[in-house]
Structures are given as C-alpha cells and as structure tokens.
Amino acid sequence: MQTKVATNLTKTEILQLLLQLGLTSAGSFAIWRKPNSNTVEIVLNETANPVKVDLSIENLEPGFIVHPFADQVDKKAYFIKASKYFSFELDKPLASDELPEWAKIQLSNQQRLSPQEIRELLLNQTLSSKTQSSKLSEDRSHFIQLVKEGVKAVQQNHVEKVVPARTKTISIPSNFNLSCTLLSLMDAYPNSFINFFHLPQVGTWIGASPEILIETKGDIFTTMSLAGTQKATGDNPLKSVAWTQKEIEEQALVSRYIVSCFKKIRLREYEEHGPKTVIAGNLLxxxxxxxxxxxETGFPELGSIMLGLLHPTSAVCGMPRLEAHNFLQEFEGFDRSFFSGFLGPVNIQGSTSIYVNLRTASLQDKEATLYAGAGVTEDSDPDKEWEETELKCEIIGKFIQNPSA
Known part of the structure; x- marks a missing residue:
C-alpha cells in the first residue's frame, strides 16, 4: 500500500483552499490578518441564513462580528460563529496534511479550484447582495456640495465636525485573483487589519482598516483616535510630515470624544499616548x-460598554454625534451599509479586536464599490476633500484592478 506524500503548500495555495472551503460551504465566513501580525485566520459557519446577535461581546462564543454604520432598530450585529476555525503563519511552510480535519474532509469531495473558478464562484454568490448605493454617491458635484453644506453647518454651530462619504464603482477584471489581492494587501499594509467576509444574501466585502475601535485582551482594554489625512511623500514621510491646524484640531476632536465617553461612565483612570503620526498605506x-x-478600574465589560458609546465615532460621523448623524441622513443621499460600521474577531484566542470598517469595498456581480469619507470642519476645502477620498479609494481599488500589485 502506497503512502501519500504530503506536499508543502504556498501561502497563495493555502488562501485559495480556504476561500474554496468558504465559498463551497453555502455558509458565512471571514478571513483576516491583524495589524503587525503574520497569522492569517478563518472562521466558518455553514448555517445558510446569517445570524444576528446582541452586542454583549463578553458573552459571545468565539466568532467574527460585522455591524453596519446605521444605528438599526434591532441594535444587533451579524455574527459568524467559529463553528470551524483555522490559522496559519504566512512565513512558515504548511504541509497539505497539516490542514484541519474538517478542511480535509470537505476538500476530499472536491476538485481543487483554480483562481478563475474561485472568481466565478465568488461573483455568482454576490449577484443578489448589491449594496444600495445611488448614482448621487458617485457624483463629484454632489460630494462637493455635500462638503459645502457641511462647512455651512459648522459655521452656523449646528455641528463641530461632520464626515460625509461617497462611493466609487470600479469593474472587477477578468484576471481578478482574490487570494493574490488579499496577500498583496497584507504585504502592502502591514499596519492595517486586512479582512474579507462573506454573508450569503447580505454582502461580500474586502478591506484594510487602519483603525481599532476597541480591543480587549486579558484585563487590558485599548482604543484609539485616528484622524487627519495627508499623502505620504518622500523617502521618509514620517520625518518630513507637517500638519495644519485644521488636521490637528480634527484629530483632537476625536480624542476629546473618547475622553467624554469615559466621563459618561465615570471612568477616570486611563492612559493616553499621542498624538503621533502613523502611516497607513499611501496615507499619513x-x-x-x-x-x-x-x-483595576472595576469595568470587566468595558468592551461592550465602549462599543455602544463610541460607535459611530466622530472620525466617521462627526460631532456632536446625533446632530452630525442627522446631517448625514439629510444630505448624504445613500446607504453606507457596512462602510464605517465595525467588524472583527470576538473571543478568538483569548482576545477581541474590533475595527472601524474603513478602506473597504463591497463586491457584487462584476463590480466593486469603494467607500471613503472626509472630515469636514469650517476650514475644509471641498476640492481637497474630494482628492482625499480619491486617495482613500485607491488603497483598495488598485489591488482589485491589479491583484498582483
């Protein structure tokens, strides 16, 4: 009797197999890599209908959570329970017999799919999940007017800051290779949360978020305020950067918002470090x-508490939150869906890491819809804000249109 020799799989082959497992399961799944990590993780739940849960994250089973921007009536998030879980290191070889048993069993009944077949399988499953964006959200003149209305609202003291968003639709090329796109994003953006999730009949998204919303590990809770944007230029952009008063104030508003949330729950003991300049792809x-x-502070469920207080943050909505949200509802003109919502692994390997869903795109049929917003204060220049959103769209868009970039 011949013994089958295990072959080493490349990281591209491993990712393709994981995508095949997810897309042939008829269920929900998510694949991700955390910032500054070499570990790629997947959770898979074969339940056909996506599940929704309350936001008491400390009580959830291990899984992956996805919440839209809008404050829904049911206050619930989509949840992919980790019925099946696997992780691998990008920089270590993996033999085919090291795949988990559940993966081996599922794959034993299937031919290994090519990247082209995975593309077709993916696009066929996204036909009915098109995001309800309108032509208005693509229009430059509409966005310019939106920024002008935002500046006026700030000048009239209706809001301190507002963050209007827009969309940009691009075609998914015939040579689109999802595993190569994900690996290229991981390579290009080591400081970002690279993610892909598929919820049948709901949405299929890919992203590279630079912003943690909340993170808990053991007794430690962390969050961040991230705002102010400019293009990274030169050989050492971190050394040569200069920030305008508008950008400094924009970021300070977000920090003050976080501190105000601490005050609401009478939490006084916290460490604050920064602000400092960080790089996220081609942006600072x-x-x-x-x-x-x-x-030590007596807040064992701080993760859930702060999730409720922080979302939507002033970095994606504005300040004050209610007034800024009302402004966007009146003037923005489209449904953001999961853009500027939040997502991430919950209670996986002893930690929860939830990120704001930024630098993201939804995939549907043969198109990808890119999303981007810009923080508007009274000093904002509408043309510059448009250019900022163009740069943000490029972060994901260029890898969808050129998977091996």
Missing part, C-alpha cells in the same frame, strides 16, 4: 492611543 494620519486596566 494622526493617532492617539488609550489604554485601561479593566480589573
């Missing part, structure tokens, strides 16, 4: 980090 941002010991 200002960031401050906040850290709290949940045990």
């Amino acid at each position: 941002h200002l960031r401050s980090d906040f850290r709290i010991n949940m045990q």
Whole structure:
C-alpha cells in the first residue's frame, strides 16, 4: 500500500483552499490578518441564513462580528460563529496534511479550484447582495456640495465636525485573483487589519482598516483616535510630515470624544499616548492611543460598554454625534451599509479586536464599490476633500484592478 506524500503548500495555495472551503460551504465566513501580525485566520459557519446577535461581546462564543454604520432598530450585529476555525503563519511552510480535519474532509469531495473558478464562484454568490448605493454617491458635484453644506453647518454651530462619504464603482477584471489581492494587501499594509467576509444574501466585502475601535485582551482594554489625512511623500514621510491646524484640531476632536465617553461612565483612570503620526498605506494620519486596566478600574465589560458609546465615532460621523448623524441622513443621499460600521474577531484566542470598517469595498456581480469619507470642519476645502477620498479609494481599488500589485 502506497503512502501519500504530503506536499508543502504556498501561502497563495493555502488562501485559495480556504476561500474554496468558504465559498463551497453555502455558509458565512471571514478571513483576516491583524495589524503587525503574520497569522492569517478563518472562521466558518455553514448555517445558510446569517445570524444576528446582541452586542454583549463578553458573552459571545468565539466568532467574527460585522455591524453596519446605521444605528438599526434591532441594535444587533451579524455574527459568524467559529463553528470551524483555522490559522496559519504566512512565513512558515504548511504541509497539505497539516490542514484541519474538517478542511480535509470537505476538500476530499472536491476538485481543487483554480483562481478563475474561485472568481466565478465568488461573483455568482454576490449577484443578489448589491449594496444600495445611488448614482448621487458617485457624483463629484454632489460630494462637493455635500462638503459645502457641511462647512455651512459648522459655521452656523449646528455641528463641530461632520464626515460625509461617497462611493466609487470600479469593474472587477477578468484576471481578478482574490487570494493574490488579499496577500498583496497584507504585504502592502502591514499596519492595517486586512479582512474579507462573506454573508450569503447580505454582502461580500474586502478591506484594510487602519483603525481599532476597541480591543480587549486579558484585563487590558485599548482604543484609539485616528484622524487627519495627508499623502505620504518622500523617502521618509514620517520625518518630513507637517500638519495644519485644521488636521490637528480634527484629530483632537476625536480624542476629546473618547475622553467624554469615559466621563459618561465615570471612568477616570486611563492612559493616553499621542498624538503621533502613523502611516497607513499611501496615507499619513494622526493617532492617539488609550489604554485601561479593566480589573483595576472595576469595568470587566468595558468592551461592550465602549462599543455602544463610541460607535459611530466622530472620525466617521462627526460631532456632536446625533446632530452630525442627522446631517448625514439629510444630505448624504445613500446607504453606507457596512462602510464605517465595525467588524472583527470576538473571543478568538483569548482576545477581541474590533475595527472601524474603513478602506473597504463591497463586491457584487462584476463590480466593486469603494467607500471613503472626509472630515469636514469650517476650514475644509471641498476640492481637497474630494482628492482625499480619491486617495482613500485607491488603497483598495488598485489591488482589485491589479491583484498582483
């Protein structure tokens, strides 16, 4: 009797197999890599109908959570329970016999699909999940007018800041290779949360978010304020960067918003570090980090509490939150869906890491819809804000249109 020799799989082959497992399961799945990590993870749930859960994250089973921007009536999020879980290291070889048993069993009944076949399988499953964006959200003149209305609202003291968004639709090329696109994003954006999730009949999204909303590990809770944007230029952009008063104030508003949330729950003991300049792909941002010991401060469920208080943050909505949200409802003109919502692994390997869904695109039929917003204060220049959104769309768009970039 011959023994089958295990072959080493390349990281592209592993990712293609994981995508095949997800897309042939008829269920929901998510694949991700955290910032500054070499570990790629997948959760898969074969339940045909996507599940929704309350946002008491400390009580959830291990899984992956996805919540839209809009504050829904049911206050619930989509949840992909980790019925099946696997992780692998990008920089370590993996033999085919090291795949988990559940994967081997599922794959034993299937031919290995080519990247082209995975593309067709993916696009066939996204036909009925087209995001309800309108032609208005693509229109430059509409966005310019939106920014002008935002500036006027700030000048009239209706809001301190507002963050209008727009969309940009691009075609998915015939040579689109999802595994190559994900690996290219991981390589290009080591400091970002690279993610892909598929919820049948709901949505299929890919992203590279630079912003943690909340993170808990053991007794430690962390969050960040991220705002201010400019293009990274030169050989050492972190050394040569200069920030305008508008950008500094925009970021300070987000930090003050986080502190105001702490005050609401009478939490006084926290560490704040920053602001400092950070790089995210081809962009620079200002960031401050906040850290709290949940045990010492007596807030064991701080993750769920802050999730409710922080979302939607002033970095994606504006300040004050209610007034800014009302402005967007009146003037923006489209449904953001999961853009500027939040997503991430919950109670996986002892930690929860939830990110704001930025630098993201929804896939449907043979098109990808890119999303981007810009923080508007009274000093905003509408043309510059449009250019900022163009740069943000490019972060994902160029990898969809050129998977091996």
